[in-house]
Amino acid sequence: MRFIKFGVCELEALKVPIFSKITIIGVGLVGGSLALAARASGVVSKIIGVGRNSENLKQALDMGAIDGFETDAAAGVSGSDLVVLAGPVGMFNKIAVEIRPHLKAGCLVTDVGSVKGDLVLKLESIMPEGVSFIGGHPIAGGSSSGAAFARADLFEGARFILTPTTQTPRDELSRLQEFWGRLGSRVSLMDPYEHDKVFAAVSHLPHLVAYCLVNTVADRDEVIRNAGRGFLDTTRIASSPPDIWCDIFSMNKNNVLYSLSRFEEALSDLKALIECSDFESLKSELTKAKEARDRLADS
């Protein structure tokens, strides 16, 4: 944990909670990691988990991630200072409507979903008087799901994007920035619509491509059993949950289709170079890709 680098006084100062009680709706890999990280960093006093799966919630309780849980979202948000929507992004609208009457005045609602855009404005509009919604997206996660895979250091050093709007109160935004910063995230701000364009290209498209690469060989046993490291790396994210990714492709449909078209054009260009055996031009294209990829930090 990051506190190891601070002295005792600074550590105590940092341990001052930013929110007294928080409720995390959806205690999976991301929600569970948020609970562990929030507890370890002392940014909250009490953590309530909400979900439909009691077994998963009990596991989160046993792990010490949460202090208690509810299977009813309305009951779970009662008296909370911060509510985090951490389940499938396709459920956020429904949940927001459900919890609306039960949010206390001054409560801040946020999320950790992969789609922003219209959804942020919609959730913002659902909030009652005195309650703000601010969209958030951690650039962290994994293809495993469930509280069992939660890690207190999931957000350590990872980027976190907040997507404020013209309606967002600046003091609430500052609190949320401080909250994620204290969990070790590198927080930056982005327009919700710009967010969806960027992540269609850099995340949603690669997921669609990975699923498709697997399906190209899935029904050919004599082919897929020869898969080596390259195939495994390239298709790792095809193990991601289909229901969550269908929601994302649905909710960011236009940007995903745009990115997909760009990709299809680029692939068609490479195909044309191979067809006419222009391997010098192909080498230039591959070199451009290699140089861009080599520039990205990796682990």
Next chain:
Amino acid sequence: MRFIKFGVCELEALKVPIFSKITIIGVGLVGGSLALAARASGVVSKIIGVGRNSENLKQALDMGAIDGFETDAAAGVSGSDLVVLAGPVGMFNKIAVEIRPHLKAGCLVTDVGSVKGDLVLKLESIMPEGVSFIGGHPIAGGSSSGAAFARADLFEGARFILTPTTQTPRDELSRLQEFWGRLGSRVSLMDPYEHDKVFAAVSHLPHLVAYCLVNTVADRDEVIRNAGRGFLDTTRIASSPPDIWCDIFSMNKNNVLYSLSRFEEALSDLKALIECSDFESLKSELTKAKEARDRLADS
């Protein structure tokens, strides 16, 4: 190393060399790892490296991977019992012609290239009387190149494919199977043309797709700087050497184009489902991919 599981007598028996002197032409990641593994397992008595880059060869010598080196292939193969072509696959034809007059009778020539098919028959036909060529392909490697990245355990537990033809002497094939088996590989046999169809789908296509995914965002800084774990995994193999991959796309052109067309069709089908918002059918497709991917062993 695998010998740890054997008793001393069995260990000694296993240490009996299969080849007295071997020459590795191209001492990079794979060639250098072969040298380290061959030495550690005692399958050879003396290892000569051949390459154009003296610095790299000196490094291999300093690492104890090779006993000596030559920058001239003809000099390097003199007196060798096994010659392994381990440089770029596009150079094999030229090198085979160059070394032909200098191979000793009874020598076995093999390779570790990613393309087989016609190349295997061509190299077989170049060999002089009393010398056999047998194609080989380790399903192991990485995007880093150079002897500096060589590892004695690169082939440990990895698949290795030998592609004999009707001309291949069975005793030579057995020796080569034993050789790679003693380096820890799981050796299997495949027809050279079948090999190229399979690896077009499971390796060459994913490389092309990874290069293309990077190029779709390479010139958009505001996009690529948001790359997360998923993008990094999916595009890791886009750091592979462009010259080697141009050779592979060139030498396996028809199979690569066929696999690419299948992929384009599959992607176009997914696109159509998104366009008409048929997310139930999309979920079925993604689930099929997830299940196939989950079945693959991973590390």
